[in-house]
Amino acid sequence: MASAPHPAGGDLGRRIAARRLQLGLSRQDVALRAGAAPGYIEYVEEQSATPGVGFMLRLADALETTVRELSGGEVDLPSGAGRGARRARMVELDEAMCWTLLGDHGVGRIALSTADGPVLLPLNYQVSEGEVVFGTAEGSPLADAADTEIAFEADHIDDAFSKGWSVLLVGTVHAVTDEEAARRLREAAYATPWAGPERRHVMVLVPRRITGRRIVVPDAPGDTDGP
The missing domain is CATH 2.30.110.10 (Electron Transport, Fmn-binding Protein; Chain A)
Structure with missing residues (x-):
């Protein structure tokens, strides 16, 4: 069961926590998917952390999204800019x-x-x-x-x-x-x-x-x- 987030330390942490809860995942679930320790997921959500590119790629994959979206690069863009999916x-x-x-x-x-x-x-x-x-x-x-x-x-x-x-x-x-x-x-x-x-x-x-x-x-x- 997904745990409710504590106040996040930065925009990245808030976006990660929001996406995790949207998927109904606990921090341990995300840690298993991303190959990280649950304590590090908690740290990234609650502190003003600056994770490396490798971890961000694994985290985005674990949260079924993109690094750009997690980092807020698309915050002011309308949804739906991607191409249509195969066999949709x-x-x-x-x-x-x-x-x-x-x-x-x-x-x-x-x-x-x-x-x-x-x-x-x-x-x-x-x-x-x-x-x-x-x-x-x-x-x-x-x-x-x-x-x-x-x-x-x-x-x-x-x-x-x-x-x-x-x-x-x-x-x-x-x-x-x-x-x-x-x-x-x-x-x-x-x-x-x-x-x-x-x-x-x-x-x-x-x-x-x-x-x-x-x-x-x-x-x-x-x-x-x-x-």
């Missing part, structure tokens, strides 16, 4: 898998209509009992969309192996007007919105349709004949 195929995901991939929180995008036309906005989300919860600011496009139908999408792109998944939810978004209920939802959230703590207006999406797709690459680590 698209599979449909059932509703249970869609919710599993969404997890209990993350960053997704909402699509809604405004007076100026359609907009697509990234935002933090939280999953709660089959609904998706957002924090937004009073008077924002999302707040103004209360009681209308919107679309919500979340995805993950693995540039190292040219694979990924996407989940789409469509339904009506509602404002949580009861302050006690809104407070409970804010307190249950994993974190405050990245864009600022003033986004305290709570909105809930009740999906009527959930669909998902995954790109499966048979030669990539973790992929099999199933979805």
Whole structure:
């Protein structure tokens, strides 16, 4: 079972810890894959370490990614710059898998209509009992969309192996007007919105349709004949 990271000592450590947890690996798992001591994985994650090129290549392979991505060289580039993989195929995901991939929180995008036309906005989300919860600011496009139908999408792109998944939810978004209920939802959230703590207006999406797709690459680590 993957262990939760302690505060990392640098950007490299944070990226390594985040990727390890994304794969559900413990430090010992990564150490075995990379041919290193678990204590050194802990040191690299928690201290401002400068590992050698050889170790970084083994670590990137263990974490199914690239040295460039671990070191932050692609942090400001859009995902999906890699070439299409050999023998890749698209599979449909059932509703249970869609919710599993969404997890209990993350960053997704909402699509809604405004007076100026359609907009697509990234935002933090939280999953709660089959609904998706957002924090937004009073008077924002999302707040103004209360009681209308919107679309919500979340995805993950693995540039190292040219694979990924996407989940789409469509339904009506509602404002949580009861302050006690809104407070409970804010307190249950994993974190405050990245864009600022003033986004305290709570909105809930009740999906009527959930669909998902995954790109499966048979030669990539973790992929099999199933979805």
